[in-house]
Every structure is written in C-alpha cells, then in structure tokens.
Amino acid sequence: MTSTRSMLMTGNLAAAWGARLGRADYIPAYPITPQTEIIETIAKWVRTGEIDAKLVQMESEHSMLTAAGAASLAGARVFTATSSQGLLYALEMLYNIAGWRAPMVLVNVARALAAPITLEPDHNDILAARDSGFLQFHAETCQEVLDLILLAYRVAEDSSVLLPAIVNLDGFYLSFTREKVDLPSEEDAAAFLPDYKPVNPFSASNPVSKGATVLNGALYSYFKYHMHASSLRARDVFEKASAEFERMFGRSYSPVETFMADDAEIVLVISNSFSTIGKQAVKRLRNRGIQAGLIKLRMLRPFPSSLVARYLSGRRGVAVFDQNISLGFGGIIYSEVLTSLYHRRNRPQLILPVIGGLGGKQITIEEMERIFEATKNELGSESPEPLFLMRSEELERTMNLVKTAKEVHS
Amino acid sequence: MELQSKYRTLRDVPQLDYLSPGGSLCAGCGGLLAVRLFHKVLGKNVVWVNAAGCMTIMVNYPLVPLKSNWLYTAFASAPAGAQGIRDALDILIKKGKIPESEDLKVVVVTGDGAAYDIGLQSTSGAIYRNLDFYYLCYDNQAYGNTGFQVSSATPVGSSTATTPATPSQPAGNIQKRKDLFEIWRAHNPPYIATLSSSYAVDFLKKVEKGSGFRGPKLYISLAGCPTGWGYDPRETIREEKLAVDTGIWPLKEAVEGKVRHTVVPRALRPVEEYLATQARYQHLFTPTKRIDVIRQIQNDVNSYWEGVADREGFDIKLVET
Ligand code: SF4
Numbered sequence: 001m002t003s004t005r006s007m008l009m010t011g012n013l014a015a016a017w018g019a020r021l022g023r024a025d026y027i028p029a030y031p032i033t034p035q036t037e038i039i040e041t042i043a044k045w046v047r048t049g050e051i052d053a054k055l056v057q058m059e060s061e062h063s064m065l066t067a068a069g070a071a072s073l074a075g076a077r078v079f080t081a082t083s084s085q086g087l088l089y090a091l092e093m094l095y096n097i098a099g100w101r102a103p104m105v106l107v108n109v110a111r112a113l114a115a116p117i118t119l120e121p122d123h124n125d126i127l128a129a130r131d132s133g134f135l136q137f138h139a140e141t142c143q144e145v146l147d148l149i150l151l152a153y154r155v156a157e158d159s160s161v162l163l164p165a166i167v168n169l170d171g172f173y174l175s176f177t178r179e180k181v182d183l184p185s186e187e188d189a190a191a192f193l194p195d196y197k198p199v200n201p202f203s204a205s206n207p208v209s210k211g212a213t214v215l216n217g218a219l220y221s222y223f224k225y226h227m228h229a230s231s232l233r234a235r236d237v238f239e240k241a242s243a244e245f246e247r248m249f250g251r252s253y254s255p256v257e258t259f260m261a262d263d264a265e266i267v268l269v270i271s272n273s274f275s276t277i278g279k280q281a282v283k284r285l286r287n288r289g290i291q292a293g294l295i296k297l298r299m300l301r302p303f304p305s306s307l308v309a310r311y312l313s314g315r316r317g318v319a320v321f322d323q324n325i326s327l328g329f330g331g332i333i334y335s336e337v338l339t340s341l342y343h344r345r346n347r348p349q350l351i352l353p354v355i356g357g358l359g360g361k362q363i364t365i366e367e368m369e370r371i372f373e374a375t376k377n378e379l380g381s382e383s384p385e386p387l388f389l390m391r392s393e394e395l396e397r398t399m400n401l402v403k404t405a406k407e408v409h410s
Numbered sequence: 411m412e413l414q415s416k417y418r419t420l421r422d423v424p425q426l427d428y429l430s431p432g433g434s435l436c437a438g439c440g441g442l443l444a445v446r447l448f449h450k451v452l453g454k455n456v457v458w459v460n461a462a463g464c465m466t467i468m469v470n471y472p473l474v475p476l477k478s479n480w481l482y483t484a485f486a487s488a489p490a491g492a493q494g495i496r497d498a499l500d501i502l503i504k505k506g507k508i509p510e511s512e513d514l515k516v517v518v519v520t521g522d523g524a525a526y527d528i529g530l531q532s533t534s535g536a537i538y539r540n541l542d543f544y545y546l547c548y549d550n551q552a553y554g555n556t557g558f559q560v561s562s563a564t565p566v567g568s569s570t571a572t573t574p575a576t577p578s579q580p581a582g583n584i585q586k587r588k589d590l591f592e593i594w595r596a597h598n599p600p601y602i603a604t605l606s607s608s609y610a611v612d613f614l615k616k617v618e619k620g621s622g623f624r625g626p627k628l629y630i631s632l633a634g635c636p637t638g639w640g641y642d643p644r645e646t647i648r649e650e651k652l653a654v655d656t657g658i659w660p661l662k663e664a665v666e667g668k669v670r671h672t673v674v675p676r677a678l679r680p681v682e683e684y685l686a687t688q689a690r691y692q693h694l695f696t697p698t699k700r701i702d703v704i705r706q707i708q709n710d711v712n713s714y715w716e717g718v719a720d721r722e723g724f725d726i727k728l729v730e731t
C-alpha cells in the first residue's frame with residue numbers, strides 16, 4: 001500500500017479526479033445541472049495543462065455521446081458526464097456505443113426526470129439506461145466515485161469485456177457534498193490502470209467497420225448474445241480488479257457490500273448515497289437488540305444476482321428500497337431482487353417493496369427504521385402492502401402550500 | 411491562380427475502386443455511384459461516418475464491400491461521430507500514440523433526411539467548431555430508405571408516399587426545398603459544392619479542390635433514385651444530366667463563401683423534359699396536364715438562373731413560359 005494525499009472534495013470534483021488519474025485523452029461535454037462542476041474542473045485542468053487531453057463542448061448530449069463512443073473506437077480513452085434529461089436525450093447513443101463495444105466511462109449525476117421538472121435526484125434516469133449494455137456502478141461516497149471510475153476503466157477495457165461503463169452518483173447528496181477523499185498518486189493510478197490498448201481501432205493499415213447492418217435476426221441475436229455474455233463476465237473481472245485495487249490502495253469494493261448482515265433477520269437492500277442513512281438506522285436498531293442488516297448494491301449491471309441471492313437466502317424478511325418508480329408497476333430493483341431469489345430453496349419469507357426518496361425527497365433515519373418495522377409487521381402476509389415513504393408532516397406541508405397558493409392567486 | 415487539376419477528361423477517372431461490386435442497394439442507385447466516385451478521389455485512408463439511410467445497408471455484416479473504415483452512428487449525429495474520430499486521431503498523433511501514417515480522412519455520408527432534417531443540429535455544431543471533415547449528402551430528395559416519404563429536400567411537384575397527388579393537393583408536395591447549400595454557407599465553412607455523377611469531371615475536381623481546405627466541406631450530390639423517382643435503373647446518369655441541363659440541379663461551389671457556378675448550360679432545356687421521365691411527376695401530365703405547376707417549377711428555375719447570371723456575369727438562355 002502506497003502513501004496517498006487526502007483532500008476534501010465534492011463528488012463532482014472526485015469524478016473529475018477520476019478522469020484525471022485515469023488519464024482520459026478526450027472529453028466531449030455538454031452542460032447540465034448538477035453535473036457541470038465535473039466538466040468545468042476538467043476544462044480548467046486542460047487549459048492549465050494539468051491534463052493532456054482535449055475537451056470539446058458539443059451541441060447536445062446526443063452528439064456528446066456520439067463523439068465519445070466514436071473517439072473510443074478510434075483509440076482514445078474517453079470520459080464524459082451527464083445527468084437526468086441529458087442521459088435520456090443520449091439514450092439512443094448508449095445502445096449504439098455498447099453495440100460498438102467502445103469501452104468508455106460516463107459519469108451520471110443522478111437527477112429525477114421531468115415532468116414535473118426538478119434538479120434533485122432519484123434513480124429513474126440511470127435505471128432507464130440499465131438495458132443499454134453499459135455496465136453500471138453506483139457510488140455511496142465521494143471516495144467511491146473516484147475509485148469506481150478507475151475500476152470502471154479497468155473492467156470496460158478488459159479484452160474479455162469491451163463494454164462501456166457508467167458510474168452513478170447522486171446529485172446534491174453527493175455531487176455537492178464535501179468529504180475526505182484519499183487521492184492515489186499519478187504513478188499508482190497508472191500502475192493500476194495502464195494505457196488503453198484499443199482492439200481493432202479505425203486505422204489506415206487495418207480498416208474496420210463498426211456498427212454494420214445485420215439483415216437477419218440470427219445475426220442480431222448472435223451479437224446481442226455476445227454482449228450479454230461479456231457483460232456477465234464483467235462481474236469476475238471487476239472482482240479481480242477490485243482485489244488488486246485493495247492490495248494497492250487498501251480499499252475494497254465488492255459488487256454487493258454487506259453491512260451488519262451476517263446474522264441479520266431483516267435486511268434492507270439499497271444503493272447509492274441513501275445507503276449511509278440506512279446504515280445509521282441499522283446501527284440504531286442493533287442497539288435496541290433488533291437483528292437488522294443492510295446490503296448495498298454497488299454494481300447494477302451486470303446485476304449481481306448470485307451474490308444478492310447468497311446474502312439474502314435464509315433471511316426472514318427483506319425490504320428493497322427503490323429510489324425510482326416504474327409507473328404502473330412499482331420499484332425497478334424490487335423485481336430484480338425477486339428474480340434473483342425465486343429459485344432459491346430458502347428464499348426469504350417476505351420481500352417488501354419500498355419506494356422513497358423520489359425527486360430528492362429526504363429520508364430520515366426514523367423512516368429507515370420504519371422500513372424494518374414494516375417488514376417485520378408484514379411477515380407472514382401473502383401480499384404485503386408496498387410502502388411509499390412520505391411523512392405525514394410532508395404531506396401536510398404540501399397540501400398547505402397548494403392551499404396558500406390558491407388563496408394568493410384568487 | 412487555380413491549381414491545375416488531375417482530372418480533365420473522363421479518362422482521368424481513377425480505375426482503382428474502394429468498393430467491391432455487388433451489395434444490397436437498388437440497381438442503378440445514384441447515391442452509391444456518388445460514394446464510389448468520392449472515394450476514388452480521397453483514396454483509401456478514409457473513415458466513413460454514416461447516419462441512417464440507404465448507404466447504411468451497403469455495409470451489411472459479414473459482407474463488407476469497403477476497403478476503408480466505416481462507422482454507422484445514428485440518424486441524428488453522424489457529424490458528432492466525425493468529431494469524435496477527428497479529435498481522437500489528432501490527440502493520439504500529438505501524443506505519439508499512433509504514427510501519422512495511420513491518419514484518416516473523416517467523411518460523413520448521409521442521405522437528405524439526415525442532412526436536411528434530423529441531423530441539422532449536429533451538422534451545425536460540427537461546422538461551428540470548424541471540424542476538419544467532409545460531408546457527403548446523397549440527395550435523392552426524399553426518405554428513400556423507408557419507401558420514399560417527403561423530406562425537406564423534396565422538390566415542389568414531386569409526389570411521395572406521404573405527399574401523394576390528390577384532387578385537393580394536385581401538385582403532390584407543395585413545400586419548397588430547404589436550401590442546404592445556403593444554410594451551410596451562413597456558417598462560413600471553407601468549401602461547399604453541389605455534385606452530379608453525370609458530370610463526373612466536375613465532381614472529381616470539386617472533391618480534389620475541397621481537399622485543399624482544412625475545416626468543414628460540404629458536398630450535396632444529386633442521387634438519381636430509380637425506385638423512388640420511378641424510372642429504369644439504367645437511366646440514372648441520363649436523369650441526373652437532365653436535372654443539370656434543365657437548370658433544376660445547379661452545379662456550383664462556394665470557396666470561402668464566394669459562390670460560382672461550375673457548369674452553366676448556355677440554354678436551359680425545359681423542365682418538362684426532366685419531369686416527364688419520372689413516375690413521381692406523372693400526376694403533372696395525366697390525366698390532365700398541370701400547366702400551372704409545371705410553369706411554377708419553370709419560373710422558379712428561371713428566376714434562380716436570372717439572378718445567378720446577373721451576379722456572375724454570364725449570359726444564359728431561359729425557357730419561355
Ligand atoms: S432507394 Fe434510391 S437512393 Fe436508396 S438505395 Fe434505392 S436507388 Fe439508392
């Protein structure tokens with residue numbers, strides 16, 4: 001383990017450092033809140049010469065991602081960042097870039113989707129990209145943002161994977177929160193992440209075609225199957241890279257992190273920055289003698305089904321906290337957890353769907369505790385009532401606002 | 411002084427071809443012919459960046475007819491793909507990660523749907539950033555790949571699958587074409603030209619000339635489309651030549667914004683000669699002749715050339731209407 005220096009930095013700054021220590025060659029950009037600080041920081045570094053890279057501001061996220069993927073195919077290491085509407089605007093290109101097998105890294109600063117339009121986060125933006133072929137890593141802390149970017153490059157560029165990756169962090173909760181971050185030295189980062197060696201880039205001596213048409217379903221299926229298999233392989237590649245990362249930097253990252261979960265009877269499944277609040281609740285419950293635990297999903301694609309199943313089998317109750325809503329169904333991750341457990345012999349008695357934190361709505365430790373209580377109360381029920389987290393005073397305040405507005409405008 | 415061109419007669423058209431024969435496009439496709447000619451001038455070190463359109467189907471895995479590089483991007487953003495590749499090559503060469511001998515000419519190739527409609531935003535962005543690239547639009551004047559629906563390049567009087575001639579709309583399409591040449595010119599790129607494979611020497615010279623400029627270079631090539639226009643596939647060259655000779659498809663260029671017509675018919679032939687040969691204009695002739703529409707088309711052509719003759723100082727014999 002080598003010495004590092006520590007700095008207080010926001011999640012956005014940590015993301016910029018990820019690009020810097022990853023030695024990105026090319027950064028196409030387009031501004032969107034709350035991602036802008038990442039690109040502004042990199043833009044400044046490019047101008048001061050602290051990074052030897054080219055940054056170009058494009059005219060839209062759709063173009064930004066097109067340029068990003070194309071540059072990766074030409075052999076450059078590419079970094080870029082977006083958020084929310086921008087991610088959706090570029091969604092068409094995410095599918096293309098994954099199909100091109102262009103291993104680039106995109107940071108998404110999660111923000112809820114319009115309408116109504118808001119700046120605050122939930123995970124409907126990032127989960128809209130879950131079927132695109134991009135690998136997905138979700139960060140809880142600013143440190144994780146930085147480290148996961150380096151890991152994401154390692155996995156994406158591995159010749160057995162060759163798929164692009166997204167590192168997701170929550171807008172405001174992480175993008176603008178300062179935390180202590182250990183900064184690897186440039187030499188160590190380079191030792192962990194060597195230069196990008198593109199496979200068959202565009203070239204004069206060895207021309208290649210990328211993104212070609214296929215005019216039958218068998219060929220199309222063949223390509224999609226390979227992408228799927230590569231994505232599944234990314235889990236092992238991530239675990240190996242992560243072990244090496246731990247040897248070098250002393251921080252370990254499993255696709256699924258467990259917190260006080262070994263002997264837990266009731267387990268909360270959660271991801272991203274709200275995990276910290278969840279962990280606080282678990283500690284409090286433990287103090288009261290309740291066997292609570294938590295598992296945090298750090299890797300969303302490939303979905304670490306077998307790990308999820310291993311950690312959740314044999315529990316009495318599980319609650320899945322979805323900071324997203326698939327309208328007309330419910331939480332997105334809920335169904336993925338259910339699927340992972342269905343064929344397990346001793347699957348939990350109860351898996352409770354919980355939806356909360358939409359549009360950045362705050363969740364208190366008490367609310368997190370309430371999830372565990374609700375899970376306990378529902379044990380034995382055949383169709384548990386889904387839990388929509390909203391405190392009564394929040395509802396009251398909302399109704400009051402509407403009432404006041406009516407009075408003011410009448 | 412003008413540089414001497416390598417291309418003076420049809421005999422100068424390079425024999426070397428960068429596209430294998432065969433392929434999945436329609437017989438007689440003028441778009442494919444334009445791509446073929448364009449490639450002959452640029453040579454082999456090219457990366458084509460394509461937006462959805464007829465040419466997309468040219469590179470049909472695993473049958474790839476190209477001896478150069480190819481990237482299919484998406485309908486709206488081929489110029490952005492060109493940006494990424496150009497930038498990446500520049501950085502990698504600058505950092506010494508690849509030798510200069512691996513450098514490529516970056517060429518966007520799109521139909522008129524991408525060039526005039528869905529891709530206009532990314533095109534504007536790329537020109538604004540002064541991207542060093544070629545943009546070849548094969549203009550068959552409609553969405554050919556999807557069955558010939560109207561595009562903003564469709565001329566007045568043409569029927570398409572979505573602007574059929576009916577008693578209430580006897581002209582078929584009534585919208586005027588967008589002037590892509592002028593839209594580009596307003597962005598101040600160094601070189602813009604229109605092309606027709608039927609004037610192959612003019613075609614080759616312009617590609618050669620544009621190569622001398624750094625920055626965005628636009629080529630709009632008329633693309634005879636037997637399937638959409640409705641004529642015999644062997645007539646493509648004749649159709650494209652008629653378009654030039656009737657004055658409907660002016661061959662011109664703009665160097666640093668200054669426009670010059672490169673092929674000036676001394677006497678225009680009546681547009682009717684061109685219109686009458688294509689199924690997309692048949693409603694102008696049967697069951698009754700739509701003199702009003704034909705005259706409108708002729709008048710538009712006349713007034714275009716009147717203006718050009720004035721500005722560029724030449725004489726031209728217009729068609730009486
Ligand atoms: S539809 Fe027209 S432009 Fe398209 S391939 Fe066929 S002939 Fe060419």
